Amino acid sequence: xxxxxxxxQRDPDGKLRHFLTVxxxxxxxxxxxxxxxxxFASVTEQTVKKVxxxxxxxxxxxxxxxxxxxxxxxELAAKRLxxxxxxxxxATSATTKGESLLDTIRNIEAMHVDMFVVRHAQSGAAHFIAxxxxxxxxxxNAGDGRHAHPTQAMLDVYTIRKHKGDFHRxxxxxxxxxxxxxxxxxxxxxxxxLGTQEIRVVGPRTLIPAEIQxxxxxxxxDLAEGLxxxxxxxxxxxxRERMNGAFIPSEHExxxxxxxxxxxxxxAAPDVMVMHPGPIxxxxxxxxxxxxxxxxxxLQQVSHGIAIRMAVMSMAMHHEGGGGAA
Amino acid sequence: xxEKLQIRGGRVIDPSQGVDEVSDLFVADxxxxxxxxxxxxxxxxxxxxxxxxxxTPGFVDLSARLREPGLEHKATIQSESLAAVAGGITTLVxxxxxxxxxxxxxxVQWIFDRAKAQGFVRLHPVGALTRSLKGKDLSEMSALKxxxxxxxxxxxxxxxxxxxxxxxxxxxxxxxxxVIVRPEDPDLKDGGCAHEGPVSARMGLKGIPYAAETxxxxxxxxxxxxxxxxxxxAQISSARAMRSIWRAQEKGFKVxxxxxxxxxxxxxEALEGFDAAYHLSPPLRTQEDLEALRVAxxxxxxxxxxxxxxxxxxxxxLDAFPATEPGMAGLETLLPLTLALVRExxxxxxxxxxxxxxxxxxxxxxxxxxxxxxxxxxITIFDxxxxxxxxxxTWRSLGGNTPYWGQTLKGRVTRTLLEGRVVxxxxxxxxx
Numbered sequence: 109x110x111x112x113x114x115x116x117q118r119d120p121d122g123k124l125r126h127f128l129t130v131x132x133x134x135x136x137x138x139x140x141x142x143x144x145x146x147x148f149a150s151v152t153e154q155t156v157k158k159v160x161x162x163x164x165x166x167x168x169x170x171x172x173x174x175x176x177x178x179x180x181x182x183e184l185a186a187k188r189l190x191x192x193x194x195x196x197x198x199a200t201s202a203t204t205k206g207e208s209l210l211d212t213i214r215n216i217e218a219m220h221v222d223m224f225v226v227r228h229a230q231s232g233a234a235h236f237i238a239x240x241x242x243x244x245x246x247x248x249n250a251g252d253g254r255h256a257h258p259t260q261a262m263l264d265v266y267t268i269r270k271h272k273g274d275f276h277r278x279x280x281x282x283x284x285x286x287x288x289x290x291x292x293x294x295x296x297x298x299x300x301x302l303g304t305q306e307i308r309v310v311g312p313r314t315l316i317p318a319e320i321q322x323x324x325x326x327x328x329x330d331l332a333e334g335l336x337x338x339x340x341x342x343x344x345x346x347x348r349e350r351m352n353g354a355f356i357p358s359e360h361e362x363x364x365x366x367x368x369x370x371x372x373x374x375x376a377a378p379d380v381m382v383m384h385p386g387p388i389x390x391x392x393x394x395x396x397x398x399x400x401x402x403x404x405x406x407l408q409q410v411s412h413g414i415a416i417r418m419a420v421m422s423m424a425m426h427h428e429g430g431g432g433a434a
Numbered sequence: 435x436x437e438k439l440q441i442r443g444g445r446v447i448d449p450s451q452g453v454d455e456v457s458d459l460f461v462a463d464x465x466x467x468x469x470x471x472x473x474x475x476x477x478x479x480x481x482x483x484x485x486x487x488x489x490t491p492g493f494v495d496l497s498a499r500l501r502e503p504g505l506e507h508k509a510t511i512q513s514e515s516l517a518a519v520a521g522g523i524t525t526l527v528x529x530x531x532x533x534x535x536x537x538x539x540x541x542v543q544w545i546f547d548r549a550k551a552q553g554f555v556r557l558h559p560v561g562a563l564t565r566s567l568k569g570k571d572l573s574e575m576s577a578l579k580x581x582x583x584x585x586x587x588x589x590x591x592x593x594x595x596x597x598x599x600x601x602x603x604x605x606x607x608x609x610x611x612x613v614i615v616r617p618e619d620p621d622l623k624d625g626g627c628a629h630e631g632p633v634s635a636r637m638g639l640k641g642i643p644y645a646a647e648t649x650x651x652x653x654x655x656x657x658x659x660x661x662x663x664x665x666x667x668a669q670i671s672s673a674r675a676m677r678s679i680w681r682a683q684e685k686g687f688k689v690x691x692x693x694x695x696x697x698x699x700x701x702x703e704a705l706e707g708f709d710a711a712y713h714l715s716p717p718l719r720t721q722e723d724l725e726a727l728r729v730a731x732x733x734x735x736x737x738x739x740x741x742x743x744x745x746x747x748x749x750x751x752l753d754a755f756p757a758t759e760p761g762m763a764g765l766e767t768l769l770p771l772t773l774a775l776v777r778e779x780x781x782x783x784x785x786x787x788x789x790x791x792x793x794x795x796x797x798x799x800x801x802x803x804x805x806x807x808x809x810x811x812x813i814t815i816f817d818x819x820x821x822x823x824x825x826x827x828t829w830r831s832l833g834g835n836t837p838y839w840g841q842t843l844k845g846r847v848t849r850t851l852l853e854g855r856v857v858x859x860x861x862x863x864x865x866x
Contacts, residue, residue: 116707131636210752230754231638232708240752253756254638293638318641322632 116238123427126238126247127420129256130297138301140429142266144419145412151188152414161422162191165222169195170212171250172228177386177410178250178260182225185417194221209233210240217242223425224248231255231290246424248417254290260385261294263416265302267409268340271381275302279377281334282325283310283366284344284393285355287317291385292344296323310334311366314355331366335375342383343368346393359392369395373403381405437479438462439854440472444484444815448491449788450795450804459489461811464853468807482856484815487848490787491803492524492812494794496614496692497668498743498765500526500557503544504533509745509832511548514765515555517831519858521766522814522847523741525795525802526555529614530562531589537562537573539581546582554857556812558798560587560614563602567591572602575609584798585612585666590715592620596653603654603663612798616668617650617675618642618716627756629717633702639756642717647675655682658689666797667691669742671716673726680735690797691735694742695771696762698728698780704837710751711837715760732781737793739786741768745833763833766824770843773818777844783818811854820846 117126118133130138151159167186169179179195186193198212209228216224223246226234231253238247251257265275272278280299286292286309299307300323309320310328321327328334335341346362356362373380382394382404390396399406423429441459446469448454453469460468460476467473498518501509518526528545530536536545536559549557561578563586565571575586586606593599606613623646628634630641651667655678658665670676670691679691696714701721704712712718730736744761751758772790776783795803802812821844822828824836850858 208749208752209754209757228754230756231640232756233754235708236710236752236754252638252754254640256638290638293636317635318630318643319632320635323636 116235119427122429124424124429125427127258127424128234128238128247128249130258130261130294130301131256133301135301135303137429138262138265138298141262141416141419141423142269144423145266145415148418149415151418152411157188158190159188160190162186162189162425165191165425166220167191167193167223167225167421168216168221169193169225170198170216170227171196172198172226172233173251174199175227175250177413178227181410181413182250182417185414185421188414189418189422209236213237213241217245221245223421225250227251229253248420248424251290254288254293256294257290258294259413259417259420260291261298262420263409263413264295264342264383264385265298266416267383267405267412268381270412271405272339275299275304278304278340279306279308279338280304280340280342281308281310281338282342282344283331283334283368285315285346285350286311286320286344287315288347288350289344295342296325300324308334308338312356315350331372332375335372338376338380340381340383341368341373341376343394345385345387346389363392367391367393367395368398370397370401373398383409386410438476439480439482440478441482441484441489441813441815444487444489446489446805447784447787448805449784450491450792451806453805454784459805459813461813461851461854464811464855466805466807466809466811469805482815482849486819487815487817488783490814491791491805492814492850492852493522493768493790494525494527494800494803495523495743495765495768496527496738496740496794496797497694498523498526498528498741499531499745500528501745502532502548503541507747508750511545511557512552513830513832514743514745515549515552517765518555519850519852520830520847521741522769522816522850523765524556524812524814524850524852525558525800527558527560527585527794527798529589530560530587531567531591535562535567536560536583537565537567537578539577542578542581542583554852556802556852558800559583560585561611562586563588563606563613564593564598569593569598572605575606575611579609579611583611584800585614587614587616587668590616590618596657599653600657600661603657603661603665607661607663612664612666614666614668615650615654617647617654619646619649622646622649627713627717627760628705629702629719631702631720633705637705637708639705644672644674647672647716648678651675651678655687655689658687665689669694669697669716669740670727670736671697671719671723673723676727676730676735680730683735690737692738692740692794692797693727693731693736694764695739695768696742696764698724698731698739698775699771700837705755708755709837710753710755710758711762711835713751713755713758713760714762728775728780731789732785734793737789738797739768739772739789740794741765743831745831746835748834751835761835762837763831763835765831766829767836767838767843769816769847770845773845811851813851814847815849816845816847818845820844822846
């Protein structure tokens with residue numbers, strides 16, 4: 109079932125060509141990404157924060173949707189690998205002039221680049237681009253529609269590994285707008301592959317996709333129940349436009365039901381860690397006391413993002429990892 | 435021009451007469467004259483050898499978009515007529531969503547004239563149910579009927595509200611026009627591009643729930659009781675909607691239905707990898723739906739199988755999956771995919787042929803779909819065992835949007851006749 113995807117993002121030897129989704133990658137491969145990130149983490153702490161791995165390579169950040177955090181961490185990661193980086197913000201550029209996605213890709217491809225880091229509002233956009241770029245170009249998915257955000261998922265599990273070590277005894281709750289969240293989908297895949305004991309999704313029925321149980325998660329519509337005994341809580345951002353689509357009645361009611369407060373966190377395990385992919389809405393999905401509290405690892409997630417993105421970019425550029433099919 | 439012809443030694447299957455025998459067919463002046471024994475004094479001008487082949491009435495396709503007028507960058511009446519006869523289809527029922535929309539007698543006449551000029555396929559344009567398909571005002575159905583429309587439909591376009599739906603059904607009924615409904619509630623569809631289920635949940639594709647189809651079917655069935663309209667449900671995709679239609683038939687409602695052939699072969703699993711060739715409307719659903727729809731065709735709850743032909747230019751499919759245009763080109767795969775159902779034991783060959791001939795012809799009250807003596811000699815001759823590769827040299831539609839590209843298919847039309855005239859011959863102009 110995942111064969112189609114694997115032949116696209118990995119070459120016949122199982123080496124990484126593109127990084128489009130966590131789905132279809134085995135446990136050893138995810139661990140390799142995290143181990144590679146570990147080796148880069150020290151680079152970030154040196155006075156000269158650079159390694160020459162991608163010297164002479166040109167990486168294009170192709171963002172069809174605006175982003176600050178993801179784009180800047182990708183940019184920093186690329187620069188620390190000594191690559192040349194070009195930021196193209198298409199959200200305010202060519203496609204609004206009617207240029208097709210493929211034409212945009214062809215044009216930038218003609219500038220002899222080596223890698224695309226792509227964010228796009230449509231699910232499947234990264235797959236589409238990977239299928240149509242010149243063979244020497246690698247595509248890294250920086251978020252496609254509701255589908256996947258694999259580097260975010262990897263930095264999240266990397267952060268969890270740093271704190272908890274092993275996944276087998278962990279209970280993880282992902283709380284909020286699962287329906288529209290590419291982060292949640294990729295996290296579920298990554299946590300599943302790493303052998304997490306229990307993955308829960310928590311939210312109102314309107315924000316949970318139909319048949320999400322088929323992904324191997326349990327569903328809770330009550331936050332208190334969903335948090336009972338969990339070791340990790342991942343809060344998702346609630347987009348304000350969800351009020352218009354009749355998904356929820358108001359921010360106030362959402363916070364009353366699903367907002368994460370110190371009091372609610374009492375039900376979780378004593379050493380629970382609180383995560384959020386950002387940007388956070390204080391007082392909508394999370395209380396400031398929790399976000400800034402000692403159990404929050406939100407800012408660590410951001411710095412881990414650089415190491416993970418360095419790992420993925422260098423692996424894709426050098427066709428590394430795997431060794432034998434998944 | 436050949437006057438008299440004999441089709442010799444084929445397996446003649448004509449469900450409209452309950453015929454399934456190896457026999458000869460005699461045609462003169464564009465009309466079927468006899469089956470089995472030659473009429474007195476019949477000397478054929480042309481002898482067509484059909485040994486090893488199946489001889490059936492020309493297929494009737496209840497939904498094929500030819501894209502003309504107005505969308506000639508996708509396909510034309512000429513290109514798709516060629517594709518149709520190469521697929522054994524001699525009668526095409528074409529939805530009204532052209533540019534301009536088929537909502538005036540002038541457009542109907544234009545299509546008839548065009549078909550006449552091409553001369554090798556029968557076209558039946560379906561009139562618009564509402565003006566410009568906008569779903570608000572009734573179209574001039576009486577005029578459309580006078581121009582030759584036998585049915586009206588709003589195609590994939592929504593009707594503004596249930597009151598407009600009621601009145602359009604009533605008005606169509608008062609002119610004894612069939613209403614073809616592609617049941618889909620636009621609000622519940624909500625811009626979705628895939629079946630709402632495990633696959634859309636995993637792939638992050640906006641889902642189209644079963645309810646989009648079942649709610650629309652239930653609405654129409656409730657209104658049929660009030661209006662007495664004759665309704666045909668087009669391209670049913672879900673077992674649930676099919677069962678509602680079946681229950682209505684059991685109650686004595688005169689409702690019919692068809693299914694697109696690809697719904698009997700593909701499921702949502704095909705979307706893995708985001709291949710836009712599988713972006714279809716209605717969406718591919720589950721294995722359970724596929725199996726229930728197959729049984730429904732076998733039992734006749736769903737009488738007809740159609741191609742739901744929707745040819746596109748290449749650019750229409752070159753984008754991220756949700757941004758691509760839905761639909762596949764299907765005229766030339768209708769027969770091989772139908773024969774595959776017979777080989778898989780889903781139904782008998784005569785029932786399969788009936789779903790392509792007699793059943794769809796009866797939906798529109800056409801004289802086609804039969805080889806009864808005196809009927810127009812629209813005839814398809816095919817070799818059920820012949821394998822062919824779907825590629826540029828064998829494909830005629832301008833729409834290359836088929837997920838079967840490059841695959842080997844089994845079952846090939848060798849000749850197609852329209853009113854006794856050979857309009858397709860595999861031995862001519864076939865490069866493979």
